[in-house]
Amino acid sequence: MFNDKRFHHYSSSSLPKDLLAGVIVGVIAIPLGMAFAIASGVKPEYGIYTTIVAGILISLLGGSKYQIDGPTGAFIPILFGIVMTYGYENLLIAGFMAGTILLFMGIFKLGSLIKYIPRPVTIGFTTGIAVTIFSGQIASFLGLEGIKKHEEFSRNIQEIMFHLNTTSIFSVVTAAVCLGTVILTPKIAPKVPGPIIGLIASTLVATLFFPGHVATIGTAYGEIPSTLPHIHIPNLNVEIMMKLIKPAFIIAMLGGIESLLSAVVADGMTNSKHNSNKELVGQGIANMITPLFGGIPATGAIARTATNIKNGAVSPFSGIIHGVVVLLVLLFFAPYASYIPLASMAPILMVVAWNMSERKVFAHILKTKSTDSLVLVVTFLLTVFVNLTMAVEVGLIMSAILFAKRMSDVMVTEKVLPNPLTKHEKVETGMVTDTHDCPQISIFNVEGPLFFGAALTFEETIMKTINYRPKILLLRMGRVPFIDTTGEANLSRIVHHFSKNGIVLIAGLNPQPENVLKKTGLYEIIGKEHFYEHTGEAIQSALSQINKNKCLGCKHYAFRECKKLSAQEAVEGSRKKLTATF
Missing domain, CATH: 3.30.750.24 (STAS domain)
Known part of the structure; x- marks a missing residue:
């Protein structure tokens, strides 16, 4: 490991910096991991397992010094669709297959090819994903009862409209406390993790002032176990693999795009240079091993990577420490997570969706009124109203056809x-x-x-x-x-x-x-x-x-x-x- 260039010039003075950054990012990652897992249609502990295993592995094996890996919002629609259609067990298989694809992409040095995906396509599906995530949290924010989750955006909106009369004022107050805390904390104390403070504050409000009136993680999913699960090898067979190859490929492509984009952001913040092919190899191995522990697909998290850098990280040790911190919290404090209201998780994901929406870039591309604007809108609408797989396929095909048309005009x-x-x-x-x-x-x-x-x-x-x-x-x-x-x-x-x-x-x-x-x-x-x-x-x-x-x-x-x-x-x-x- 110490032959790795990412650890060159490491000294005793570097460890305290990595320790501080790792602890802060680890604390931030806990509520996000649970929230992303719940939004993806699986139990909250699976998000924690992913944060631990993938977070440590990518820091050990990846191509960026500062990358923080874990569950991300970008995966939510595709993972939720797989869970709804094929079930959780097959989600693990799809994640394993995606890891294999990423591994071979790195081995065959295809890391540089991902940058050729047109920006209108990535902005279109990213904004579409943000809309899907945001709308998916409205029911929990309002505390609606009798809600059935669907894969289709329009049917989920219909469910919300039909059940608006079941809105709980207790859930709204709880969610509002968390939302206000998440928004105000960075302005008052920039280095204090807003999501964890928001969870604590809203949980205390709900527990002290109206106990039993707000659904919690415990009432919805049961108590979170305080141990890592035993290694479980998914039941692979040709029939299932053929059925899951399409969603697995989308997971791989989405994971590759987001991890390399995160690495590029880290390069810009630190004046460093990541190894894109090594990053894909690390992402591939991490996503092949994480499902063995029940974890969901993971990728580089831009916001957590940026937080890692801002808090003084100097090497991949901060990412390893971040995973260890989450593991310690799981071992010693997991039972307390059961008291967290679901209404407290909703605002955290809403803020994540707002931050990832790329609304300014979206508006900028629209203003050009060009063929790029058409690709952007079509990709966005298909992501929201059909699915991410169709959106990416159509977006890429449209981009290729329109590019050929522009070149023929030239x-x-x-x-x-x-x-x-x-x-x-x-x-x-x-x-x-x-x-x-x-x-x-x-x-x-x-x-x-x-x-x-x-x-x-x-x-x-x-x-x-x-x-x-x-x-x-x-x-x-x-x-x-x-x-x-x-x-x-x-x-x-x-x-x-x-x-x-x-x-x-x-x-x-x-x-x-x-x-x-x-x-x-x-x-x-x-x-x-x-x-x-x-x-x-x-x-x-x-x-x-x-x-x-x-x-x-x-x-x-x-x-x-x-x-x-x-x-x-x-x-x-x-x-x-x-x-x-x-």
Whole structure:
């Protein structure tokens, strides 16, 4: 462990800092762990088990010095859906499978790929999750009775509306005390953990002033055991694994995104650098072992990681200490947690939902009124009204399609000629007219990625323009950074069609397109001698290969050589006539 770079330069003076940070984060993590577990549809102790096991393991094995791992709000909708559909036992299997996926993602160094998920998709589902979490706590905040929990957002809202008449003033007062304490504590004493103070204050109010009138963890879930459970290996079989592969993949992706995002936030706060692939390996192992102790899926918690840093953490020891603190509290104080009112847990999750809602970024993207705004809204609505799995799938597909559309719009194929008014007769667009165009040489600027979204437009533009069959087709491709097999196929059709009666020249080909053309054999078909680094060289070559007889009487003067060529042809024509006369 001490060969780990994250522990380099560790000294005796570092331990007190890690100890203080670990204790504070551990105290904060206890109510959050229970709240996230309850909101996910499982017993509160499972959230504590997750905090302990995953918290210690990721600190030992992860790729960030400051990461704090545990249950998070982002998982609530997907975990609740799995519990409702498949049951708690299968949730453990899905968590184990997600851990395996994360492990292999890290081993195959896929950590950097997660950053390519479009921001509108992540903001859309994060805000959607926040709405789902917030709305899911309204019933507990109001103390509603007879509520049935559903996976669908709309049905849960209907349940709340139908049971509003069962609102308990005692629950509202208890929740209000906790909410006020959670909001005011950071303003009065920034280093004091608001959630734990809120729980204590509201629990005392409910116990002293109206005992027995508010539902508690004990009355709803029974007493929390003061020990870790025995290791239990889930019953894995192919049928169950095939059924759970989709939710497991979503858990893995969501866990990977949030853990790496948390690590990036930590890097920004500390001027450090995390190892993304090692972080995924650590997250994978943690999520494979946590279910053996009954724990739910875990990931890097941004708020707890930030709190860890703000309280002076200098190494992963603070994360280990945080897990040990939670374990000690479980061993010695677990029975007291049974007295915590459910109404006290609701405001904590509501504040978490408010903080994770990304409302400012959401509004900022909406203001752009772009395709990103559309992706954002669709992902958000699907997260709230359908499910997170569908939201992520549709969001990613929409982003890919709209990206391809934007890239195809960027692709430009225009006919050009040298501008005689510029110093070096720079080749420009807008120079081609009915009276100023070479009948034998067509030059095109091709700009942008030549890929499946733009390749057909590229081909059609050139084929329509060269229907008069010039002898030379010169393609300036210096601004084509990328070409895929579809683009290569369209270029190949142009080459084969044009080569029957003319010659194709290419100027300024970049390395990636050149490599593709060589692999497909199109480079050899065009001919190595027909590729030029500079446009000027290609034009000179083209002028040397044209039919000079056709220059006779041409007044287009597309190139500076045209006047000379035209005059020479006229002189030669006169000589031939004189020779024929005599």
